[in-house]
Structures are given as C-alpha cells and as structure tokens.
Amino acid sequence: MEKYNPEEIEIKWQKKWEESKLFEAKYKPEKKKFYILEMFPYTSAQIHMGHVRNYTIGDVVARYKVMNKYNILHPIGYDAFGLPAENAAIKQNIHPKEWTYKNIDTIRRQLKRLGISYCWEREVITCDSEYYKWNQFFFxxxxxxxxxxxxxxxxxxxxxxxxxxxxxxxxxxxxxxxxxxxxxxxxxxxxxxITEYAERLLDFYGIKNWPERVITMQKNWIGKSEGCEIYFFIPELNEILSVFTTRSDTLLGVTYLVLSPYHPLVEKILKFSQNNKEIEKFIEKIKRKSLTVQDILEIEKEGVDTKIFAIHPITQEKIPVWIGNYVLMEYGTGAVMAVPAHDQRDFEFAQKYNLPIKIVIKNPEWKEIPEKLDKAYEEPGIMINSGIFDGFDSEKGKEEVRKYLEKINKGKKAIYYKLKxxxxxxxxxxxxxxxxxxxxxxxxxxxxxxxxxxxxxxxxxxxxxxxxxxxxxxxxxxxxxxxxxxxxxxxxxxxxxFVDSSWYFLRYASKDIKDKPFDKSEVNYWMPVDQYIGGIEHAILHLLYSRFFTKVLYDLGFVDFEEPFENLLCQGMVIKDGAKMSKSKGNVVDPEDMIKKYGADTLRLFILFAAPPEVDLEWSEKGIEGCWRFLNRVWKLHFEVKNYSEQNQENDKKLKIMINRVVKGVTEDIEKEFQFNTCIAKMMEFVNFLNKELSDKKVSRDILIDCWKKFIKILYPFTPHICEEMWKDLNEKNFLFNENWPSYEEIETIEEKISIGVQINGKIRGNIEVSPHLNAEQIYELIKNCEKFKKFIEGKKIINKIYIKNKIINLVLED
RNA sequence: GCGAGGGUGGCGGAAUGGCAGACGCGCUGGACUUAGGAUCCAGUGGGGAAACCCAUGAGGGUUCAAAUCCCUCCCCUCGCACCA
The missing domain is CATH 2.170.220 (Methionyl-trna Synthetase; domain 2)
Incomplete structure (x- = not known):
C-alpha cells in the first residue's frame, strides 16, 4: 500500500478531467436538465474560505445530479469590474486591467486546484468588451x-x-x-x-424554494403601503397640499399638518409666513446636521410653526401647518397629516408643542373615552367624533372616508413604495x-x-x-x-x-455567443437556474436586480421565463474565533495553505462536515485534522478491501444492510435540504463498521467489493479525487462522473431483526430484538417473557400498547 | 420598536412527536514504540456502589410519549428601522 498522497492524486485527476473535457455542458434539448449556479467571485486578489464553502457545496450538488443522470450546466466566471481595481491602481501603481486579469489567473488556478466541476468553456469575464458590449446593448x-x-x-x-x-x-x-x-x-x-416593476417583484410566484428571510427582506425593501392621498387647500399660498396616509379613518382627528424641511412648498412658505425668520433658522439647523443612522434614532422630534393654515377637506376647519424634522421627503408626498391621538410620533410632537389631541378611534376595551392619553392608541377600533362616519369599524372606515373624499375630489386611493x-x-x-x-x-x-x-x-x-x-x-x-x-x-x-451581474447567468447558458448576448433557445432550455448558491449579503441588491432584469427581458421578448432562480441556498459565513474571517481581524485561514497541508479533498470534506450549509461554520484546525484522518482510514481500508480474499458468508447480510442504510441515508440527506454534514457522518459510521468487519473476516470477497464500490460512489461528490483513484484501482475504466448513483432497498425488505426501544409508562426500560413483521401484540408476548422487563409488568394490568413500527413500543400500565 | 432565526455535553453539531447527545473534535486509560503531537483499541452528559434518578435557556400545559406542539418569560444572532 502506498501512503495517501493527496497532492499527487488530485493534480493527476484534475489533469485527466480537463483533458477529457469531462465537465463541458452540452445542449441536449431532449434531456432533463439541471442548472447549478454559484455566485461568481469578485476579482479581488484570491479566493477565501467563504468561496471554498460556496463552491464546494455547488460541486457536491453538481456531481450528485450528474450521477442521477441530469444534463448539467455548472458554469463559472468573474465579476471583474468595480472600485477596488481602481484603488489598487492608485495604491500599487498598476493598471486596473492588469490587476484584474492577474487576479483572475490566480482565482482560476485556485478553483481548478479545488477540483470544482466547472464547464470552463463558458467562462464569463465582465470586464471583457465581448461581455459589457451587451450591457450597453441592454441599456x-x-x-x-x-x-x-x-x-x-x-x-x-x-x-x-x-x-x-x-x-x-x-x-x-x-x-x-x-x-x-x-x-x-x-x-x-x-x-x-425598477419602481415600475415593484408590483411584479412583490410576486414570488415562480420561485420554488428560497429562504423565507430573503423573501421578507425583499418585500420590506420594496415596502409597499396602500393608503390614500388627501388634499388640504392652503388659502394663503393658494396651493393644494397633498399628504399620504394609511389611516384615512383618522382624518377627523387631524390637528395639524407637518411638512418635511425639504418639501418644495417650504420656499413659498418662507415668502408668505410672518414667522419666516424662525423657519429659516430651523431649516438651516436641520440641513447643517449630517446624521448617522444612530443619530436619527436618538434625535428628538423638533419643528417650527409656519403660522400658516390649511383647510380640513371635510370639516373646513383651519389646521395649522408645521415643518418637522421627523417627516421624510423621500417617502410619500413629503408631508403628513398629524393625528396625535393615534400615531405615537405625532403624539410626542404634539405634547412637546402643546398641540391639541383629538380622539377619533375608540379602543373596544375602553369603558369610556379617556380625558387624556398617555400614549397614542394605534390599533383599530370604532370611529367616534367623526360626524357621518361615527360608529364605523376603523378598518371599514378607511374605505368609507376614501370613497367620500373621492366623491368630493379631495383625495384618492394611493400606493407608495419604499423602493427607489x-x-x-x-x-x-x-x-x-x-x-x-x-x-x-x-x-x-x-x-x-x-x-x-x-x-x-x-x-x-x-x-x-x-x-x-x-x-x-x-x-x-x-x-x-x-x-x-x-x-x-x-x-x-x-x-x-450590479448591471453586470444581473444577467451573467444567461450568458453562461449559451454556447453560441457570437453577435448576440445569448442564444435564445439554449437559454430557454437551461433556465431558470435550478439551484443558486451564494451569500446572504446579496439578499436584496443582486437578487432583486437580477429578478428585475429577467422580467424586463421577458417583456422585451428575449426570454420565456420571468424568474431567474427557482431555488436559492444562502450558505453561512466561515468564522474563526467567533468573528468573520478578515484581514483586519487577522483571523484569516488561507485555503491554499490548507490544500498544501491536507489536499483539496480534506478541505472540502471538512467544510461540508463542520456545519449544515446554511449556518455559520466555525473554523477548526483540529476539525480539519479529523477529516484528514478519516480520508487516511478510507485509503487504508481500500487496500484491505482490495486484498481481502475470505469467502465466509456469515455476515454478508449484515454488510448488505449497512451499505443499504448508508446509501439510503446519504441520498435522503442530500435530497432533503443538502444536509451534507449528516451524509458524511453516516459514511464515517460505515467506515467504522467496515473496519471492524474486516478484522472479523466473516464476509465474502464479492459482497465486500460490491459494497465498497457503492461506498466510493456516494463519497465521490464530496471528495472526488481520492474516489477516482480508488475506483480506477479496482480496475474500473469510467470516470465516476459518468457512473450511476447507487440505488438502495428499503430496510424492511432485507433486515431480519430490528432493535426497538421498550417503554413502560413512557419510560425507556431497555431494548428488544424483533422481526420487522411483528405487530404490537406479538412483541408484547416477547416482552412478557423477557427477564429484564418482567419486574415492571408482573401483576399489573396493561391498558394500552402503542407500537411505532421499527422504533419503539410503549406499554401503558394501570396504576 | 418591528420582523426572522436560534438557545441541546468541555466544543462543532445529530435527532422536527417515538431509545436525546449520531458523527467529529477534545479528554481519560491502554497497546505499539528509543520517542509520540503518528497509528490502533476501549471509555467519555451529570449524580449514584448499584437498582435507578436527573438532564435539551426558565416556568407551565397538551400527549401513552415533548429538544420537537401550545402558552408565559429570559437570553443571543441577523435584517429593517421616524415608511405616515
């Protein structure tokens, strides 16, 4: 047996894969396809552990799907434009282009060294004019x-x-x-x-499985709110002031109006108001302040009275107009109607400046209307002090007030979005x-x-x-x-x-890209992406822009689908000592060092094993050593299997059961949410088991070889190089990439005895071996005669027997 | 403040109503060895001599059975944040 030498094995197989163009995607419209995509790297100097994690996860999926006979597209490219190249140019006195292409060479080499099964023929480089030409075309x-x-x-x-x-x-x-x-x-x-597409971007039909939080983040970002525009006439200015509200039911509770300091009417107010000195001072003060997010949170509500009045559209009352720092020009109309009784912000403002507070919504829990509120009541209730609207439920009242305003031309239904x-x-x-x-x-x-x-x-x-x-x-x-x-x-x-990254996945999905951005029929075959994998940091920007771009291209007739990414997996960060790896924290582990020390297979294995894909992964030097040991054990075991010559069949059945169990387990764990960590745990269990079995020498050679081949196949997507090496060593000629994923039989059909737990009154009292075909009654008969359970049962009446097949039996006794 | 996710051994994590702690790390003991930070074997949640008892952030509930479902509370992480 040779010593396990990952570097030699890995480089050898990487060369063979490349020479045979094994991973080249082929447009075969008659075959079922699978488009697996990982977010392409930004071309900073080299890849980090986050990339390794992202791309390794993608590679397992790709290789698994290929073995399940899907026609695969698994491309890669480089997000090559951007500010850091210019910063490097200034700092290192190097042209952004040189810097970028030098980095691409490094990254490409590193990705190849990791053994990711990319279709290199479709590489996309966004700073190449052959690519950005089409940005201009789409523009x-x-x-x-x-x-x-x-x-x-x-x-x-x-x-x-x-x-x-x-x-x-x-x-x-x-x-x-x-x-x-x-x-x-x-x-x-x-x-x-993009705002023209706000409504369609809020519709996630066509998306199959995205993390709920990403969808929520996009919804919040788009920020749809439905309400009503209401018009207040200002006689002194001869202007109509439009405000936006979602609470038209509180219209009769308006006691003042507030404009943003940036509102266009402010200029006119300055001309007409007798209070213009103070207003000017206030606006100066606001504009001078550069506020951080923290400041905005802590800032006190402040304002200034313009001494100008607006007319209430329903009561015709005179309503004072204020300018306040808490009204945003960027949202709605930049002006609000203040209802201090039913809005906490208005309430605080009104208290500060002694403005009236008028209750118009009755909390159903109130026995009587309170004289004074100690905070705004913002929940729904019954409308009061609202003239013809009295008695309406506030939810219904919103509609009624809006209809009335529309009738008298003082308002209309309106929808506003936060999205800009x-x-x-x-x-x-x-x-x-x-x-x-x-x-x-x-x-x-x-x-x-x-x-x-x-x-x-x-x-x-x-x-x-x-x-x-x-x-x-x-x-x-x-x-x-x-x-x-x-x-x-x-x-x-x-x-x-972000324009570059909004359609790169379409460019990949097309072999023929001369004189066009992509080939329509090939793109329609591969798209949408079946599985997209990347970091959560792109939850809004890149993913929203790409969805938008795709919808526009759909409308322009370039593509036949509206959603680019059907399934999305956001992998967790790689952290060390509780913090994200970063140069400034000095906790970076360089993937290349790890590959040098243990090989790509070990690095891949560790990064898949240490945590499920979507949660943060804590880097552990000891952990990767454990994976290194495991692959060494596999390597050693391989030669023991190969040289095994016994023909004893005593434990053949047991071995068959074990390999079936692990094949079933690994298959199910990949299919269900990509639980690669438990897949690997199950394969480790099998290796531990086989190790023992080999020293007992109670299995026959043929069965053993057969099981080992199945094992190599299921390990292959995780650590492809060592598996190819062992596969060939068993005189197999094919690449594992072209082999079939092994099938498995259900345990019941092959297993004779199963160990189930025995509970008495819900407490575990031991285990018993039973045939999987027995029913509760038959198992109970066995338990009754079993020495270790007798003492719990004897002399008591059994009132219930609950048997969960192949798992547990619970005997409920009378007290 | 709002929204989402989470809290399980010394650590990373298994188990989504059915034998809690799979698997790995670490630790303990042993074997081999000039040596071991290599490798192999055994053990490893806590208490107890044992029978057993106690354990999944805290407390209550549902159930034959709860880490898992329901209620109350505490803590952590992320996202949004004066959005009218």
Missing part, C-alpha cells in the same frame, strides 16, 4: 422601452476621499474607507425604472461605459447598436477624485453624433457593476 433596449432616464439626485459623497460612494459603501452614514461622515451631493445621474429607481451612474473608470452621446443638435441620444461596444480606453489617469477619469480622456469623450454625424461628446459615467 439601449431599456432606453427605447422608456425604462431609462436621467435626473439630478443626491449621491453619497465622501468629502475626504473626494469621491462618490455606492450605497453599500456607506456604513452607518460614514465612509467605509476613511470613516468620514458622508454628505449628500446633487448630481445628474442615470436611473432605471435604480441609480446606475458611477463616476468611475473601471466599469461599463454608458452608451449615451450628447449632441448639440440632437440632444441626448443613444449610441447605434452597430457601434457597440463603446470600449473603455486603456490609457487613463486614475486619481480617485470625484469625477469620472474618463472625462479627461479626450479620445474617448470626443465622438460623432450617431444621429446627425456632427461633433458630439460621450457620457463619461460608467455603469454600476
């Missing part, structure tokens, strides 16, 4: 459909780094890099109208150029499709300042108008990298 299609527009909007601006930051780079209101408080800066930006349009402009170099041209004559026009791609110029000076470096690349900026041919200028902003 133009979206533009034609009216889904793209430009507007001035506040962007996250870091005054110290002199650059715009993406939302996700703003942590608690501060810059992720330098910690400076992020400011808001108005810039012209390109937007895609997707800002895709980035003032950066390393991204897809937006295919827009500014022409003196024709205005803003899209580039002609035949002129794509608009290539990113290589020669550029990256400064890290707030403007796109492309602005200073004359060769890039100067162009001809695609409509009239006169001199024009290009847009210099590039696209958010």
């Amino acid at each position: 133009i299609q979206f533009f034609k459909k009216g889904l793209v527009y430009k507007k001035k909007a506040p962007a996250n601006w870091c005054p110290s780094c002199q650059t715009v930051l993406a939302n996700e780079q703003v942590i608690n209101g501060r810059c992720w890099r330098c910690g400076e408080i992020v400011e808001s800066k108005n810039l012209e930006q390109w937007f895609i109208k 349009d997707w800002c895709i402009s980035r003032q950066r170099y390393w991204g897809t150029p937006i295919p827009i041209v500014y022409c003196q004559k024709c205005g803003v026009v899209t580039e002609k499709e035949e002129n794509l791609p608009i290539e990113l110029p290589y020669e550029v000076k990256i400064t890290g300042r707030g403007e796109s470096p492309l602005k200073y690349v004359e060769k890039f900026v100067k162009c001809k108008c695609p409509v009239c041919g006169s001199d024009a200028e290009r847009e210099t902003d590039t696209m958010d990298t």
Whole structure:
C-alpha cells in the first residue's frame, strides 16, 4: 500500500478531467436538465474560505445530479469590474486591467486546484468588451422601452476621499474607507425604472424554494403601503397640499399638518409666513446636521410653526401647518397629516408643542373615552367624533372616508413604495461605459447598436477624485453624433457593476455567443437556474436586480421565463474565533495553505462536515485534522478491501444492510435540504463498521467489493479525487462522473431483526430484538417473557400498547 | 420598536412527536514504540456502589410519549428601522 498522497492524486485527476473535457455542458434539448449556479467571485486578489464553502457545496450538488443522470450546466466566471481595481491602481501603481486579469489567473488556478466541476468553456469575464458590449446593448433596449432616464439626485459623497460612494459603501452614514461622515451631493445621474416593476417583484410566484428571510427582506425593501392621498387647500399660498396616509379613518382627528424641511412648498412658505425668520433658522439647523443612522434614532422630534393654515377637506376647519424634522421627503408626498391621538410620533410632537389631541378611534376595551392619553392608541377600533362616519369599524372606515373624499375630489386611493429607481451612474473608470452621446443638435441620444461596444480606453489617469477619469480622456469623450454625424461628446459615467451581474447567468447558458448576448433557445432550455448558491449579503441588491432584469427581458421578448432562480441556498459565513474571517481581524485561514497541508479533498470534506450549509461554520484546525484522518482510514481500508480474499458468508447480510442504510441515508440527506454534514457522518459510521468487519473476516470477497464500490460512489461528490483513484484501482475504466448513483432497498425488505426501544409508562426500560413483521401484540408476548422487563409488568394490568413500527413500543400500565 | 432565526455535553453539531447527545473534535486509560503531537483499541452528559434518578435557556400545559406542539418569560444572532 502506498501512503495517501493527496497532492499527487488530485493534480493527476484534475489533469485527466480537463483533458477529457469531462465537465463541458452540452445542449441536449431532449434531456432533463439541471442548472447549478454559484455566485461568481469578485476579482479581488484570491479566493477565501467563504468561496471554498460556496463552491464546494455547488460541486457536491453538481456531481450528485450528474450521477442521477441530469444534463448539467455548472458554469463559472468573474465579476471583474468595480472600485477596488481602481484603488489598487492608485495604491500599487498598476493598471486596473492588469490587476484584474492577474487576479483572475490566480482565482482560476485556485478553483481548478479545488477540483470544482466547472464547464470552463463558458467562462464569463465582465470586464471583457465581448461581455459589457451587451450591457450597453441592454441599456439601449431599456432606453427605447422608456425604462431609462436621467435626473439630478443626491449621491453619497465622501468629502475626504473626494469621491462618490455606492450605497453599500456607506456604513452607518460614514465612509467605509476613511470613516468620514458622508454628505449628500446633487448630481445628474442615470436611473432605471425598477419602481415600475415593484408590483411584479412583490410576486414570488415562480420561485420554488428560497429562504423565507430573503423573501421578507425583499418585500420590506420594496415596502409597499396602500393608503390614500388627501388634499388640504392652503388659502394663503393658494396651493393644494397633498399628504399620504394609511389611516384615512383618522382624518377627523387631524390637528395639524407637518411638512418635511425639504418639501418644495417650504420656499413659498418662507415668502408668505410672518414667522419666516424662525423657519429659516430651523431649516438651516436641520440641513447643517449630517446624521448617522444612530443619530436619527436618538434625535428628538423638533419643528417650527409656519403660522400658516390649511383647510380640513371635510370639516373646513383651519389646521395649522408645521415643518418637522421627523417627516421624510423621500417617502410619500413629503408631508403628513398629524393625528396625535393615534400615531405615537405625532403624539410626542404634539405634547412637546402643546398641540391639541383629538380622539377619533375608540379602543373596544375602553369603558369610556379617556380625558387624556398617555400614549397614542394605534390599533383599530370604532370611529367616534367623526360626524357621518361615527360608529364605523376603523378598518371599514378607511374605505368609507376614501370613497367620500373621492366623491368630493379631495383625495384618492394611493400606493407608495419604499423602493427607489435604480441609480446606475458611477463616476468611475473601471466599469461599463454608458452608451449615451450628447449632441448639440440632437440632444441626448443613444449610441447605434452597430457601434457597440463603446470600449473603455486603456490609457487613463486614475486619481480617485470625484469625477469620472474618463472625462479627461479626450479620445474617448470626443465622438460623432450617431444621429446627425456632427461633433458630439460621450457620457463619461460608467455603469454600476450590479448591471453586470444581473444577467451573467444567461450568458453562461449559451454556447453560441457570437453577435448576440445569448442564444435564445439554449437559454430557454437551461433556465431558470435550478439551484443558486451564494451569500446572504446579496439578499436584496443582486437578487432583486437580477429578478428585475429577467422580467424586463421577458417583456422585451428575449426570454420565456420571468424568474431567474427557482431555488436559492444562502450558505453561512466561515468564522474563526467567533468573528468573520478578515484581514483586519487577522483571523484569516488561507485555503491554499490548507490544500498544501491536507489536499483539496480534506478541505472540502471538512467544510461540508463542520456545519449544515446554511449556518455559520466555525473554523477548526483540529476539525480539519479529523477529516484528514478519516480520508487516511478510507485509503487504508481500500487496500484491505482490495486484498481481502475470505469467502465466509456469515455476515454478508449484515454488510448488505449497512451499505443499504448508508446509501439510503446519504441520498435522503442530500435530497432533503443538502444536509451534507449528516451524509458524511453516516459514511464515517460505515467506515467504522467496515473496519471492524474486516478484522472479523466473516464476509465474502464479492459482497465486500460490491459494497465498497457503492461506498466510493456516494463519497465521490464530496471528495472526488481520492474516489477516482480508488475506483480506477479496482480496475474500473469510467470516470465516476459518468457512473450511476447507487440505488438502495428499503430496510424492511432485507433486515431480519430490528432493535426497538421498550417503554413502560413512557419510560425507556431497555431494548428488544424483533422481526420487522411483528405487530404490537406479538412483541408484547416477547416482552412478557423477557427477564429484564418482567419486574415492571408482573401483576399489573396493561391498558394500552402503542407500537411505532421499527422504533419503539410503549406499554401503558394501570396504576 | 418591528420582523426572522436560534438557545441541546468541555466544543462543532445529530435527532422536527417515538431509545436525546449520531458523527467529529477534545479528554481519560491502554497497546505499539528509543520517542509520540503518528497509528490502533476501549471509555467519555451529570449524580449514584448499584437498582435507578436527573438532564435539551426558565416556568407551565397538551400527549401513552415533548429538544420537537401550545402558552408565559429570559437570553443571543441577523435584517429593517421616524415608511405616515
């Protein structure tokens, strides 16, 4: 027997797999398909344990499904655009392109070294103009459909780094890099109208199995609320103020209105109000404050009286108008009707400024209407003090008030969403150029499709300042108008990298990609993705954008499905010493070091064994050693099996039962929620059992070899290299990848005796061996005559016998 | 505050109404050995000499039977957070 040498075995098989193009996906419309996808890596320097976990889980699924005769697509690519490449350019004085491609080479090598069964022929690199050309193409299609527009909007601006930051780079209101408080800066930006798809994105029909929390997070992010717009006339300004409310039933309890300090009417108010000095002071104060999330939570409600009045649409009463710091311009109409009796925020504000509180909803538990409330009553109830609406249940009252308002033209049904349009402009170099041209004559026009791609110029000076470096690349900026041919200028902003990742999975699903983004029939065959695997951090952004993109492509007739990912698995983080592995914490374990020390199979095994896929995994040096020992035992056992020559059949049946049990267990645990940790535990049990069995020498060679082959097959998806080696050593010619997953028989059909638990009055008193075919009565007869149970039963009357087949029998005795 | 998930040996974790702690780590003892941080064997929730008793965050309930279902409470993690 040779010593187990993982490096030699693994590299040998990886080469063979590559030479035979074993994992190449083939479009076979007549075969049932399985598209297994893992979120592609961002091209930072190298892969980390999180990637290893993600990709190993995917590889087990892929290899398992192949053995179950699915036609598999298991692709990989690189998310290659993005800010870190520019930061590296500044810091290391290296061009973003060189940096990115160098990293891709490293990552590719590392993935191959892990032995993941990728179809390398379909690799996608998003910074390749062959790919981003189609970002530009889709942008133009979206533009034609009216889904793209430009507007001035506040962007996250870091005054110290002199650059715009993406939302996700703003942590608690501060810059992720330098910690400076992020400011808001108005810039012209390109937007895609994702809000037009809000309703369809809320519909998760077509999604089979996603973690509930991801769906909840998306629903919250979209944030639909149904209510009513109500119009208050302001005579002094001769303006109508529209407010949004979900509680139209409380309309008669309105005692004042509140505008956001950013509300457009504020300017006019400043002109007309006698209180304008104070208002100005207040607004100054609000705008000066840059607030972090924490601040907003702790901040006290403050406001200023405009001394201007609005007219209540129903009672015609004069309602004071205030400006308050607790009203958001970004939501609803930027103005609210305040009902302090039934809204806690309004209640606090009213108390502070001595504004009246009018109760209009009666808590059914109140015996009488209280004089004073100590907090707002926000639950439903019966409408009171509401004129013609008195006596209505508040839920029904919402409808009634709304209908009445509609009749008198003072309001209408309205739905608002938290979701904002997707800002895709980035003032950066390393991204897809937006295919827009500014022409003196024709205005803003899209580039002609035949002129794509608009290539990113290589020669550029990256400064890290707030403007796109492309602005200073004359060769890039100067162009001809695609409509009239006169001199024009290009847009210099590039696209958010989330555009790249919104359709990469379609590109994979297509072999023929010359002159088109993807092949429609092949994409319709492979899609939707049957199993998507990735981190929870993409719960909203990437997954929402991809769903949106797919729906638009459906509407444009590019694809025949609306949901890209049917099943989603979010794997947990890899942590060490209780914290996520990170350079700053100094607790990083490098996968390559581990592969050097133990081999890829051991690393894969450990990462699958230490925890179920969706929970966080605590790294353990001792744990990986345990897996190393296990594979060494398997290796040793293999040679003992191979050289075994006994023909004693005494325990053959027992061995058959064991292999059936483990095949059944592993199959079921993979099928059910990918419980790879218990699969491995079951295989370890089998190895422990077989070890003993071999020293007893009571099984026959043929049966043993047969069982061992089955075992190699089920271990294969987890640790493919060592399995290929053992497989070939048994004179098998096929790759295991092309073998069938073993079948199993139900235990009852092969097992003669089963050990069941014996309970007396619900207490376990021991075990008994019985045939699986016996019934409760027959088992009871056995127990009655069994010495160890006699003393519990003798002289007592049995009032019930509960037998759970093959598990337990409970005898209930009279007291 | 709201929403979701979770709390089981010294540790990672099994068991989703049916023998709690599978499997692995660690630990203890033994074998082999010049040596062992290699390998193999045995043991390992707590109490007890034993029969047995007690144990799944705390307390109550349902059931022949509860880690699992129901109620009350405590703690941890994540997400959202002035959303009108």
